[in-house]
Amino acid sequence: MYLSCKFQGLDNISKIILIGAGNVATQLGMALQKAGYQIEQVYSRTIDSAKDLANKLHTNFTTDSVQIQPNADLYIITVSDDAVPGLLSELNFPNGLIVHTSGSLDLDILAPVSENIGVFYPLQTFSKNRESDFSTIPICIEAGNPRNLNLIKKVALKLTERVYEISSHQRKVLHLAAVFACNFPNFMYTVAEDISLQGKVDFNLLKPLILETATKVLEHSPADVQTGPAKRNDQVIMNKHLDLLSEFPQYRSLYESISREINKKHFKL
Amino acid sequence: MYLSCKFQGLDNISKIILIGAGNVATQLGMALQKAGYQIEQVYSRTIDSAKDLANKLHTNFTTDSVQIQPNADLYIITVSDDAVPGLLSELNFPNGLIVHTSGSLDLDILAPVSENIGVFYPLQTFSKNRESDFSTIPICIEAGNPRNLNLIKKVALKLTERVYEISSHQRKVLHLAAVFACNFPNFMYTVAEDISLQGKVDFNLLKPLILETATKVLEHSPADVQTGPAKRNDQVIMNKHLDLLSEFPQYRSLYESISREINKKHFKL
Numbered sequence: 328m329y330l331s332c333k334f335q336g337l338d339n340i341s342k343i344i345l346i347g348a349g350n351v352a353t354q355l356g357m358a359l360q361k362a363g364y365q366i367e368q369v370y371s372r373t374i375d376s377a378k379d380l381a382n383k384l385h386t387n388f389t390t391d392s393v394q395i396q397p398n399a400d401l402y403i404i405t406v407s408d409d410a411v412p413g414l415l416s417e418l419n420f421p422n423g424l425i426v427h428t429s430g431s432l433d434l435d436i437l438a439p440v441s442e443n444i445g446v447f448y449p450l451q452t453f454s455k456n457r458e459s460d461f462s463t464i465p466i467c468i469e470a471g472n473p474r475n476l477n478l479i480k481k482v483a484l485k486l487t488e489r490v491y492e493i494s495s496h497q498r499k500v501l502h503l504a505a506v507f508a509c510n511f512p513n514f515m516y517t518v519a520e521d522i523s524l525q526g527k528v529d530f531n532l533l534k535p536l537i538l539e540t541a542t543k544v545l546e547h548s549p550a551d552v553q554t555g556p557a558k559r560n561d562q563v564i565m566n567k568h569l570d571l572l573s574e575f576p577q578y579r580s581l582y583e584s585i586s587r588e589i590n591k592k593h594f595k596l
Numbered sequence: 597m598y599l600s601c602k603f604q605g606l607d608n609i610s611k612i613i614l615i616g617a618g619n620v621a622t623q624l625g626m627a628l629q630k631a632g633y634q635i636e637q638v639y640s641r642t643i644d645s646a647k648d649l650a651n652k653l654h655t656n657f658t659t660d661s662v663q664i665q666p667n668a669d670l671y672i673i674t675v676s677d678d679a680v681p682g683l684l685s686e687l688n689f690p691n692g693l694i695v696h697t698s699g700s701l702d703l704d705i706l707a708p709v710s711e712n713i714g715v716f717y718p719l720q721t722f723s724k725n726r727e728s729d730f731s732t733i734p735i736c737i738e739a740g741n742p743r744n745l746n747l748i749k750k751v752a753l754k755l756t757e758r759v760y761e762i763s764s765h766q767r768k769v770l771h772l773a774a775v776f777a778c779n780f781p782n783f784m785y786t787v788a789e790d791i792s793l794q795g796k797v798d799f800n801l802l803k804p805l806i807l808e809t810a811t812k813v814l815e816h817s818p819a820d821v822q823t824g825p826a827k828r829n830d831q832v833i834m835n836k837h838l839d840l841l842s843e844f845p846q847y848r849s850l851y852e853s854i855s856r857e858i859n860k861k862h863f864k865l
Contacts, residue, residue, distance in 0.1 A: 350823075409832050431836050451805055452823050457812065465801045491801065500795030501802070503837050503844075506851070508788040508802040509809045510824030512781035514858050516810075517818040519777035526769030532734045532760065533770070533777040534814055536720055540778045541785075541810030543726065545803055549786040554619075554721050555779030563678050567700050568772050575772075577860075582775070584853045589783050591846075 340400040340482050342367045347405035348376035350453035351428050356384050358461040362485040370395050392417040399423060403447060408432055415440050424475055430502030433495045434469050445470035445479045448498055452509050461486040467493040467501065522575050557589035609669040609751050611636045616674035617645035619722035620697055625653050627730040631754040639664050661686040668692060672716060677701055684709050693744055699771030702764045703738050714739035714748045717767055721778050730755040736762040736770065791844050826858035
Protein backbone atom coordinates (compact mmCIF):
# COMPACT_ATOMS: atom_id res chain seq x y z
CA MET A 328 0.00 0.00 0.00
CA TYR A 329 2.72 2.45 0.96
CA LEU A 330 4.66 1.66 -2.24
CA SER A 331 1.65 2.02 -4.49
CA CYS A 332 0.97 5.47 -3.00
CA LYS A 333 4.55 6.54 -3.33
CA PHE A 334 4.71 5.48 -6.97
CA GLN A 335 1.63 7.32 -8.13
CA GLY A 336 4.38 9.41 -9.69
CA LEU A 337 3.30 12.31 -11.86
CA ASP A 338 0.22 12.94 -9.84
CA ASN A 339 2.23 14.07 -6.86
CA ILE A 340 3.80 17.42 -6.14
CA SER A 341 7.36 17.31 -4.90
CA LYS A 342 9.36 20.29 -6.24
CA ILE A 343 7.95 23.72 -5.40
CA ILE A 344 9.05 27.22 -6.42
CA LEU A 345 8.04 30.26 -4.38
CA ILE A 346 7.36 33.41 -6.37
CA GLY A 347 7.53 36.24 -3.86
CA ALA A 348 9.43 36.31 -0.56
CA GLY A 349 7.23 38.26 1.85
CA ASN A 350 5.33 37.21 4.97
CA VAL A 351 3.17 34.57 3.27
CA ALA A 352 6.05 33.05 1.27
CA THR A 353 8.21 32.90 4.40
CA GLN A 354 5.71 31.09 6.59
CA LEU A 355 4.29 28.92 3.82
CA GLY A 356 7.78 28.00 2.57
CA MET A 357 8.90 26.92 6.03
CA ALA A 358 5.73 24.93 6.60
CA LEU A 359 5.96 23.18 3.20
CA GLN A 360 9.58 22.29 3.81
CA LYS A 361 8.72 20.88 7.23
CA ALA A 362 5.99 18.83 5.55
CA GLY A 363 8.63 17.25 3.29
CA TYR A 364 8.40 19.33 0.13
CA GLN A 365 11.49 20.45 -1.70
CA ILE A 366 11.58 24.24 -2.19
CA GLU A 367 13.61 24.39 -5.41
CA GLN A 368 13.96 28.14 -5.72
CA VAL A 369 12.77 31.49 -4.38
CA TYR A 370 12.06 34.40 -6.70
CA SER A 371 11.71 38.00 -5.61
CA ARG A 372 12.52 41.25 -7.34
CA THR A 373 13.95 42.48 -4.05
CA ILE A 374 17.35 40.85 -3.63
CA ASP A 375 17.41 41.09 0.18
CA SER A 376 14.05 39.37 0.54
CA ALA A 377 14.96 36.68 -2.00
CA LYS A 378 18.29 36.02 -0.27
CA ASP A 379 16.84 36.00 3.25
CA LEU A 380 14.14 33.50 2.45
CA ALA A 381 16.45 31.31 0.33
CA ASN A 382 18.87 31.24 3.27
CA LYS A 383 16.10 30.26 5.67
CA LEU A 384 15.08 27.45 3.33
CA HIS A 385 18.65 26.47 2.33
CA THR A 386 17.81 26.82 -1.34
CA ASN A 387 18.56 28.98 -4.40
CA PHE A 388 17.11 32.32 -5.34
CA THR A 389 16.80 34.58 -8.32
CA THR A 390 15.69 38.18 -8.84
CA ASP A 391 15.20 37.67 -12.59
CA SER A 392 11.87 36.14 -13.59
CA VAL A 393 13.45 34.67 -16.73
CA GLN A 394 15.69 32.57 -14.48
CA ILE A 395 12.78 30.86 -12.71
CA GLN A 396 13.27 27.15 -13.32
CA PRO A 397 10.74 25.70 -15.74
CA ASN A 398 10.62 22.14 -14.35
CA ALA A 399 8.96 22.52 -10.92
CA ASP A 400 5.74 20.69 -10.03
CA LEU A 401 4.14 23.69 -8.39
CA TYR A 402 4.65 27.46 -8.59
CA ILE A 403 3.18 29.46 -5.72
CA ILE A 404 2.68 33.18 -6.36
CA THR A 405 2.68 35.14 -3.11
CA VAL A 406 3.43 38.68 -4.33
CA SER A 407 0.99 41.47 -3.51
CA ASP A 408 -2.15 41.69 -5.65
CA ASP A 409 -1.08 44.78 -7.53
CA ALA A 410 2.24 43.16 -8.52
CA VAL A 411 0.57 40.03 -9.93
CA PRO A 412 -0.44 41.29 -13.43
CA GLY A 413 3.05 42.64 -14.21
CA LEU A 414 4.64 39.45 -12.95
CA LEU A 415 2.32 37.20 -14.94
CA SER A 416 3.28 38.94 -18.19
CA GLU A 417 6.85 37.71 -17.55
CA LEU A 418 5.96 34.09 -16.80
CA ASN A 419 5.31 31.21 -19.14
CA PHE A 420 4.90 27.71 -17.73
CA PRO A 421 2.56 25.99 -20.17
CA ASN A 422 2.70 22.71 -18.21
CA GLY A 423 3.50 23.78 -14.65
CA LEU A 424 0.80 23.94 -12.03
CA ILE A 425 0.66 27.56 -10.95
CA VAL A 426 -1.37 28.90 -8.02
CA HIS A 427 -1.79 32.26 -6.33
CA THR A 428 -2.40 32.88 -2.63
CA SER A 429 -4.56 35.98 -2.89
CA GLY A 430 -7.89 36.53 -1.22
CA SER A 431 -9.19 38.87 -3.85
CA LEU A 432 -7.84 37.81 -7.25
CA ASP A 433 -9.87 35.60 -9.54
CA LEU A 434 -8.60 32.16 -10.44
CA ASP A 435 -8.79 33.08 -14.13
CA ILE A 436 -6.15 35.77 -13.85
CA LEU A 437 -3.65 32.89 -14.15
CA ALA A 438 -5.14 31.45 -17.35
CA PRO A 439 -2.74 33.23 -19.77
CA VAL A 440 0.28 31.65 -18.07
CA SER A 441 -0.61 27.96 -17.86
CA GLU A 442 -3.33 25.43 -18.47
CA ASN A 443 -2.91 24.18 -14.91
CA ILE A 444 -4.01 26.83 -12.49
CA GLY A 445 -5.36 27.10 -8.99
CA VAL A 446 -5.73 29.13 -5.81
CA PHE A 447 -4.13 28.27 -2.48
CA TYR A 448 -5.36 30.87 0.02
CA PRO A 449 -4.32 30.39 3.64
CA LEU A 450 -6.75 32.45 5.71
CA GLN A 451 -4.42 33.88 8.33
CA THR A 452 -2.30 36.93 9.08
CA PHE A 453 1.42 36.25 8.67
CA SER A 454 4.60 37.89 9.89
CA LYS A 455 8.11 37.03 8.74
CA ASN A 456 9.37 36.58 12.27
CA ARG A 457 6.44 34.87 13.93
CA GLU A 458 6.14 31.18 13.14
CA SER A 459 2.67 30.22 11.95
CA ASP A 460 1.08 26.98 13.07
CA PHE A 461 -0.48 25.82 9.83
CA SER A 462 -2.39 23.00 11.52
CA THR A 463 -4.86 25.64 12.78
CA ILE A 464 -5.09 27.58 9.51
CA PRO A 465 -7.93 27.08 7.01
CA ILE A 466 -6.65 26.80 3.44
CA CYS A 467 -9.17 27.76 0.75
CA ILE A 468 -8.53 26.09 -2.57
CA GLU A 469 -9.87 26.40 -6.09
CA ALA A 470 -8.65 25.04 -9.42
CA GLY A 471 -9.42 24.98 -13.13
CA ASN A 472 -10.12 21.24 -13.20
CA PRO A 473 -10.64 18.32 -10.79
CA ARG A 474 -7.16 16.88 -11.33
CA ASN A 475 -5.49 20.13 -10.32
CA LEU A 476 -7.90 20.60 -7.46
CA ASN A 477 -6.88 17.19 -6.20
CA LEU A 478 -3.16 17.96 -6.49
CA ILE A 479 -3.57 21.23 -4.61
CA LYS A 480 -5.73 19.56 -1.99
CA LYS A 481 -3.04 16.96 -1.30
CA VAL A 482 -0.50 19.68 -0.64
CA ALA A 483 -2.90 21.64 1.58
CA LEU A 484 -3.79 18.52 3.55
CA LYS A 485 -0.11 18.01 4.38
CA LEU A 486 -0.27 21.32 6.25
CA THR A 487 -3.72 21.31 7.83
CA GLU A 488 -6.92 19.32 8.06
CA ARG A 489 -8.87 22.50 7.42
CA VAL A 490 -9.00 22.51 3.63
CA TYR A 491 -12.03 24.08 1.93
CA GLU A 492 -13.10 24.27 -1.69
CA ILE A 493 -14.21 27.85 -2.16
CA SER A 494 -15.27 29.76 -5.28
CA SER A 495 -13.58 33.00 -6.33
CA HIS A 496 -16.59 35.01 -5.18
CA GLN A 497 -16.74 33.28 -1.81
CA ARG A 498 -13.04 33.90 -1.38
CA LYS A 499 -13.56 37.61 -1.98
CA VAL A 500 -16.31 37.65 0.62
CA LEU A 501 -13.97 35.90 3.08
CA HIS A 502 -11.23 38.41 2.30
CA LEU A 503 -13.54 41.33 3.00
CA ALA A 504 -14.80 39.68 6.18
CA ALA A 505 -11.16 39.08 7.18
CA VAL A 506 -10.52 42.82 7.09
CA PHE A 507 -13.24 43.17 9.75
CA ALA A 508 -12.01 40.12 11.66
CA CYS A 509 -8.33 41.02 11.69
CA ASN A 510 -7.15 44.36 10.29
CA PHE A 511 -9.83 46.47 11.96
CA PRO A 512 -9.64 44.81 15.41
CA ASN A 513 -5.86 45.20 15.29
CA PHE A 514 -6.33 48.89 14.59
CA MET A 515 -8.69 49.12 17.56
CA TYR A 516 -5.91 47.59 19.70
CA THR A 517 -3.57 50.25 18.30
CA VAL A 518 -5.95 53.00 19.41
CA ALA A 519 -6.27 51.36 22.85
CA GLU A 520 -2.48 51.30 23.12
CA ASP A 521 -2.22 54.94 22.06
CA ILE A 522 -4.81 56.03 24.59
CA SER A 523 -3.07 54.00 27.32
CA LEU A 524 0.32 55.51 26.56
CA GLN A 525 -0.98 59.07 26.39
CA GLY A 526 -3.18 58.56 29.46
CA LYS A 527 -0.29 57.02 31.44
CA VAL A 528 -1.77 53.61 32.10
CA ASP A 529 -0.10 50.30 31.25
CA PHE A 530 -1.41 48.80 27.99
CA ASN A 531 -0.57 45.35 29.41
CA LEU A 532 -3.60 45.68 31.68
CA LEU A 533 -5.81 45.45 28.60
CA LYS A 534 -4.27 42.30 27.16
CA PRO A 535 -6.36 39.75 29.10
CA LEU A 536 -9.43 41.64 27.89
CA ILE A 537 -8.27 41.52 24.27
CA LEU A 538 -7.61 37.80 24.49
CA GLU A 539 -10.90 37.01 26.26
CA THR A 540 -12.90 39.02 23.72
CA ALA A 541 -11.39 37.01 20.86
CA THR A 542 -11.61 33.67 22.68
CA LYS A 543 -15.29 34.22 23.47
CA VAL A 544 -16.11 34.31 19.77
CA LEU A 545 -14.82 30.76 19.34
CA GLU A 546 -17.89 29.59 21.25
CA HIS A 547 -20.44 32.37 20.92
CA SER A 548 -21.87 34.47 18.15
CA PRO A 549 -20.25 37.90 18.61
CA ALA A 550 -23.64 39.62 18.29
CA ASP A 551 -24.78 37.68 21.37
CA VAL A 552 -21.83 38.69 23.55
CA GLN A 553 -21.55 42.36 22.58
CA THR A 554 -21.07 44.50 25.67
CA GLY A 555 -20.30 48.15 26.34
CA PRO A 556 -22.08 51.50 26.49
CA ALA A 557 -23.03 51.67 22.79
CA LYS A 558 -24.69 48.27 22.98
CA ARG A 559 -26.71 49.36 26.03
CA ASN A 560 -27.29 52.80 24.48
CA ASP A 561 -25.85 54.17 27.73
CA GLN A 562 -25.69 57.88 26.88
CA VAL A 563 -24.25 58.82 30.27
CA ILE A 564 -21.09 56.77 29.79
CA MET A 565 -20.80 57.61 26.11
CA ASN A 566 -20.91 61.31 26.97
CA LYS A 567 -18.24 60.79 29.62
CA HIS A 568 -16.10 59.04 27.03
CA LEU A 569 -16.64 61.87 24.57
CA ASP A 570 -15.55 64.36 27.26
CA LEU A 571 -12.44 62.29 27.96
CA LEU A 572 -11.75 62.02 24.24
CA SER A 573 -10.94 65.74 24.28
CA GLU A 574 -7.59 64.45 25.58
CA PHE A 575 -7.37 62.14 22.54
CA PRO A 576 -9.14 64.22 19.86
CA GLN A 577 -7.80 62.16 16.95
CA TYR A 578 -10.05 59.25 18.00
CA ARG A 579 -13.26 61.10 18.71
CA SER A 580 -14.91 60.64 15.32
CA LEU A 581 -13.90 56.96 15.23
CA TYR A 582 -15.51 56.45 18.65
CA GLU A 583 -18.65 58.20 17.46
CA SER A 584 -18.99 56.38 14.16
CA ILE A 585 -18.43 52.87 15.56
CA SER A 586 -20.71 53.55 18.54
CA ARG A 587 -23.40 54.72 16.12
CA GLU A 588 -23.10 51.50 14.09
CA ILE A 589 -23.29 49.33 17.23
CA ASN A 590 -26.33 51.31 18.27
CA LYS A 591 -27.98 50.84 14.88
CA LYS A 592 -27.32 47.12 14.94
CA HIS A 593 -28.59 46.51 18.45
CA PHE A 594 -31.44 49.02 18.55
CA LYS A 595 -32.43 48.99 14.88
CA LEU A 596 -32.17 52.78 15.02
CA MET B 597 2.69 33.30 62.28
CA TYR B 598 -0.42 31.70 60.88
CA LEU B 599 -2.36 32.39 64.07
CA SER B 600 -1.27 36.00 64.30
CA CYS B 601 -2.47 36.51 60.75
CA LYS B 602 -5.74 34.80 61.34
CA PHE B 603 -6.50 36.79 64.46
CA GLN B 604 -5.91 40.18 62.99
CA GLY B 605 -9.67 40.09 63.30
CA LEU B 606 -11.40 43.29 62.32
CA ASP B 607 -8.85 44.00 59.66
CA ASN B 608 -10.04 41.09 57.60
CA ILE B 609 -12.98 40.82 55.25
CA SER B 610 -15.07 37.70 55.59
CA LYS B 611 -18.76 38.49 54.98
CA ILE B 612 -19.57 40.06 51.63
CA ILE B 613 -22.84 41.37 50.17
CA LEU B 614 -23.32 41.73 46.45
CA ILE B 615 -25.41 44.70 45.34
CA GLY B 616 -26.48 43.92 41.79
CA ALA B 617 -26.81 40.50 40.18
CA GLY B 618 -25.65 40.93 36.58
CA ASN B 619 -22.62 39.58 34.72
CA VAL B 620 -19.99 41.11 37.00
CA ALA B 621 -21.77 40.12 40.22
CA THR B 622 -22.24 36.57 38.96
CA GLN B 623 -18.62 35.95 38.02
CA LEU B 624 -17.17 37.92 40.92
CA GLY B 625 -19.51 36.28 43.42
CA MET B 626 -18.55 32.80 42.27
CA ALA B 627 -14.85 33.64 42.32
CA LEU B 628 -15.04 35.18 45.80
CA GLN B 629 -16.92 32.18 47.14
CA LYS B 630 -14.33 29.84 45.64
CA ALA B 631 -11.63 31.93 47.34
CA GLY B 632 -13.30 31.24 50.70
CA TYR B 633 -15.42 34.34 51.24
CA GLN B 634 -18.93 34.11 52.56
CA ILE B 635 -21.48 35.77 50.27
CA GLU B 636 -24.07 36.79 52.86
CA GLN B 637 -26.72 38.18 50.56
CA VAL B 638 -27.49 39.25 47.01
CA TYR B 639 -29.52 42.38 46.30
CA SER B 640 -31.11 43.18 42.96
CA ARG B 641 -34.26 45.08 42.07
CA THR B 642 -34.98 42.37 39.50
CA ILE B 643 -36.28 39.35 41.39
CA ASP B 644 -35.25 36.79 38.76
CA SER B 645 -31.66 38.00 38.71
CA ALA B 646 -31.48 38.17 42.51
CA LYS B 647 -32.93 34.67 42.85
CA ASP B 648 -30.73 33.14 40.14
CA LEU B 649 -27.52 34.44 41.59
CA ALA B 650 -28.52 33.65 45.20
CA ASN B 651 -29.26 30.09 44.04
CA LYS B 652 -25.90 29.81 42.35
CA LEU B 653 -24.19 30.99 45.51
CA HIS B 654 -26.49 29.08 47.92
CA THR B 655 -27.27 32.28 49.78
CA ASN B 656 -30.12 34.72 50.51
CA PHE B 657 -31.42 37.50 48.36
CA THR B 658 -33.56 40.59 48.65
CA THR B 659 -35.13 42.97 46.14
CA ASP B 660 -35.66 45.68 48.78
CA SER B 661 -32.66 47.86 49.49
CA VAL B 662 -33.89 48.50 53.04
CA GLN B 663 -33.48 44.78 53.70
CA ILE B 664 -29.79 44.75 52.86
CA GLN B 665 -28.04 43.47 55.98
CA PRO B 666 -26.11 46.18 57.81
CA ASN B 667 -23.41 43.98 59.35
CA ALA B 668 -21.35 42.79 56.37
CA ASP B 669 -17.62 43.49 56.09
CA LEU B 670 -17.77 44.48 52.44
CA TYR B 671 -20.52 45.71 50.10
CA ILE B 672 -19.75 45.39 46.39
CA ILE B 673 -21.89 47.52 44.09
CA THR B 674 -22.05 46.02 40.60
CA VAL B 675 -25.14 47.72 39.17
CA SER B 676 -24.83 49.73 35.97
CA ASP B 677 -23.39 53.23 36.25
CA ASP B 678 -26.67 55.02 35.65
CA ALA B 679 -28.38 53.02 38.43
CA VAL B 680 -25.71 53.87 41.00
CA PRO B 681 -26.87 57.38 42.11
CA GLY B 682 -30.46 56.23 42.73
CA LEU B 683 -29.25 53.18 44.59
CA LEU B 684 -26.83 55.16 46.76
CA SER B 685 -29.64 57.42 47.95
CA GLU B 686 -31.25 54.32 49.45
CA LEU B 687 -28.15 52.99 51.21
CA ASN B 688 -26.66 53.93 54.56
CA PHE B 689 -23.78 51.93 55.95
CA PRO B 690 -21.82 54.43 58.03
CA ASN B 691 -19.27 51.79 59.06
CA GLY B 692 -19.35 49.23 56.28
CA LEU B 693 -16.68 49.17 53.63
CA ILE B 694 -18.45 49.85 50.37
CA VAL B 695 -16.87 49.59 46.92
CA HIS B 696 -18.08 49.94 43.36
CA THR B 697 -16.83 48.03 40.33
CA SER B 698 -17.27 50.70 37.70
CA GLY B 699 -14.66 51.83 35.21
CA SER B 700 -16.00 55.32 34.91
CA LEU B 701 -17.42 56.42 38.27
CA ASP B 702 -15.32 58.45 40.68
CA LEU B 703 -14.42 56.99 44.03
CA ASP B 704 -16.04 59.99 45.73
CA ILE B 705 -19.51 59.15 44.50
CA LEU B 706 -19.63 56.72 47.45
CA ALA B 707 -18.70 59.33 50.07
CA PRO B 708 -22.31 60.16 51.14
CA VAL B 709 -22.96 56.51 52.05
CA SER B 710 -20.00 55.55 54.21
CA GLU B 711 -16.67 56.73 55.51
CA ASN B 712 -15.08 53.55 54.22
CA ILE B 713 -15.13 53.55 50.47
CA GLY B 714 -13.20 52.09 47.58
CA VAL B 715 -13.15 50.88 44.01
CA PHE B 716 -12.70 47.28 42.91
CA TYR B 717 -12.61 47.30 39.10
CA PRO B 718 -11.92 43.97 37.41
CA LEU B 719 -10.79 44.82 33.88
CA GLN B 720 -12.50 42.12 31.89
CA THR B 721 -15.66 41.40 29.92
CA PHE B 722 -18.05 39.12 31.79
CA SER B 723 -20.96 36.90 30.84
CA LYS B 724 -23.33 35.20 33.24
CA ASN B 725 -22.83 31.80 31.65
CA ARG B 726 -19.14 31.84 30.87
CA GLU B 727 -16.91 31.21 33.85
CA SER B 728 -14.18 33.84 34.24
CA ASP B 729 -10.69 32.84 35.27
CA PHE B 730 -9.88 35.62 37.72
CA SER B 731 -6.23 34.59 37.99
CA THR B 732 -5.68 36.24 34.58
CA ILE B 733 -7.74 39.35 35.31
CA PRO B 734 -6.20 42.66 36.40
CA ILE B 735 -8.09 44.22 39.30
CA CYS B 736 -7.72 48.00 39.62
CA ILE B 737 -8.23 49.27 43.14
CA GLU B 738 -8.57 52.63 44.82
CA ALA B 739 -9.69 53.67 48.32
CA GLY B 740 -10.29 56.67 50.53
CA ASN B 741 -7.50 55.77 52.96
CA PRO B 742 -4.58 53.34 53.26
CA ARG B 743 -6.39 51.02 55.67
CA ASN B 744 -9.26 50.49 53.28
CA LEU B 745 -6.88 50.20 50.35
CA ASN B 746 -5.12 47.44 52.21
CA LEU B 747 -8.37 45.61 53.00
CA ILE B 748 -9.48 45.78 49.37
CA LYS B 749 -6.06 44.70 48.16
CA LYS B 750 -6.18 41.59 50.35
CA VAL B 751 -9.48 40.55 48.79
CA ALA B 752 -8.23 41.26 45.26
CA LEU B 753 -5.03 39.29 45.87
CA LYS B 754 -7.09 36.24 46.82
CA LEU B 755 -8.42 36.28 43.24
CA THR B 756 -5.42 37.33 41.17
CA GLU B 757 -1.81 38.43 41.44
CA ARG B 758 -2.57 41.26 39.05
CA VAL B 759 -3.70 43.96 41.46
CA TYR B 760 -3.02 47.59 40.55
CA GLU B 761 -3.53 50.83 42.45
CA ILE B 762 -5.09 53.16 39.92
CA SER B 763 -6.46 56.70 40.30
CA SER B 764 -10.02 57.57 39.25
CA HIS B 765 -8.71 59.40 36.18
CA GLN B 766 -6.45 56.53 35.12
CA ARG B 767 -9.37 54.16 35.56
CA LYS B 768 -11.47 56.29 33.21
CA VAL B 769 -8.68 56.22 30.65
CA LEU B 770 -8.52 52.43 30.98
CA HIS B 771 -12.27 52.18 30.60
CA LEU B 772 -12.20 54.23 27.40
CA ALA B 773 -9.27 52.20 26.07
CA ALA B 774 -11.20 49.04 26.97
CA VAL B 775 -14.00 50.08 24.63
CA PHE B 776 -11.44 50.08 21.81
CA ALA B 777 -9.82 46.86 23.06
CA CYS B 778 -13.02 44.88 23.56
CA ASN B 779 -16.38 46.36 22.52
CA PHE B 780 -15.23 47.66 19.15
CA PRO B 781 -13.27 44.54 18.10
CA ASN B 782 -16.27 42.42 19.11
CA PHE B 783 -18.44 44.57 16.86
CA MET B 784 -15.95 44.06 14.03
CA TYR B 785 -16.35 40.30 14.57
CA THR B 786 -20.11 40.82 14.37
CA VAL B 787 -19.75 42.54 11.01
CA ALA B 788 -17.45 39.76 9.79
CA GLU B 789 -20.05 37.20 10.86
CA ASP B 790 -22.84 39.13 9.11
CA ILE B 791 -20.86 39.39 5.89
CA SER B 792 -20.01 35.67 6.07
CA LEU B 793 -23.61 34.66 6.59
CA GLN B 794 -24.95 36.91 3.84
CA GLY B 795 -22.11 35.94 1.51
CA LYS B 796 -22.62 32.23 2.19
CA VAL B 797 -19.24 31.40 3.66
CA ASP B 798 -18.63 29.72 7.00
CA PHE B 799 -17.76 32.22 9.76
CA ASN B 800 -15.78 29.45 11.46
CA LEU B 801 -13.10 29.87 8.81
CA LEU B 802 -12.33 33.28 10.28
CA LYS B 803 -11.92 32.16 13.87
CA PRO B 804 -8.24 31.15 13.72
CA LEU B 805 -7.57 34.59 12.23
CA ILE B 806 -9.44 36.34 15.04
CA LEU B 807 -7.52 34.39 17.66
CA GLU B 808 -4.12 34.89 16.03
CA THR B 809 -4.73 38.65 15.67
CA ALA B 810 -5.45 38.94 19.40
CA THR B 811 -2.66 36.58 20.44
CA LYS B 812 -0.10 38.52 18.40
CA VAL B 813 -0.73 41.62 20.50
CA LEU B 814 0.41 39.80 23.64
CA GLU B 815 3.96 39.95 22.25
CA HIS B 816 3.96 42.79 19.74
CA SER B 817 2.80 46.38 19.65
CA PRO B 818 -0.35 46.33 17.50
CA ALA B 819 0.93 49.29 15.46
CA ASP B 820 3.92 47.15 14.43
CA VAL B 821 1.86 44.19 13.23
CA GLN B 822 -0.92 46.06 11.41
CA THR B 823 -1.64 44.39 8.06
CA GLY B 824 -4.25 44.81 5.35
CA PRO B 825 -5.01 47.05 2.38
CA ALA B 826 -5.58 50.27 4.37
CA LYS B 827 -2.21 49.91 6.08
CA ARG B 828 -0.48 49.43 2.69
CA ASN B 829 -2.67 52.14 1.16
CA ASP B 830 -3.56 49.52 -1.48
CA GLN B 831 -6.24 51.39 -3.41
CA VAL B 832 -6.81 48.51 -5.84
CA ILE B 833 -7.95 46.12 -3.12
CA MET B 834 -9.84 48.80 -1.21
CA ASN B 835 -11.78 49.66 -4.35
CA LYS B 836 -12.57 45.98 -4.88
CA HIS B 837 -13.82 45.80 -1.31
CA LEU B 838 -15.96 48.89 -1.82
CA ASP B 839 -17.45 47.28 -4.95
CA LEU B 840 -18.19 44.11 -3.01
CA LEU B 841 -19.68 46.17 -0.19
CA SER B 842 -22.56 47.02 -2.53
CA GLU B 843 -23.76 43.56 -1.42
CA PHE B 844 -23.43 44.66 2.23
CA PRO B 845 -24.26 48.39 1.98
CA GLN B 846 -24.86 48.79 5.70
CA TYR B 847 -21.12 48.38 6.33
CA ARG B 848 -19.72 50.56 3.59
CA SER B 849 -19.31 53.75 5.59
CA LEU B 850 -17.77 51.82 8.50
CA TYR B 851 -15.24 50.25 6.12
CA GLU B 852 -14.42 53.67 4.72
CA SER B 853 -14.09 55.49 8.03
CA ILE B 854 -11.87 52.89 9.70
CA SER B 855 -9.73 52.48 6.58
CA ARG B 856 -9.27 56.25 6.51
CA GLU B 857 -8.12 56.26 10.16
CA ILE B 858 -5.66 53.40 9.55
CA ASN B 859 -4.38 55.30 6.57
CA LYS B 860 -3.96 58.49 8.58
CA LYS B 861 -2.11 56.66 11.32
CA HIS B 862 0.27 54.78 9.06
CA PHE B 863 0.82 57.43 6.38
CA LYS B 864 0.41 60.56 8.51
CA LEU B 865 -2.07 61.75 5.88
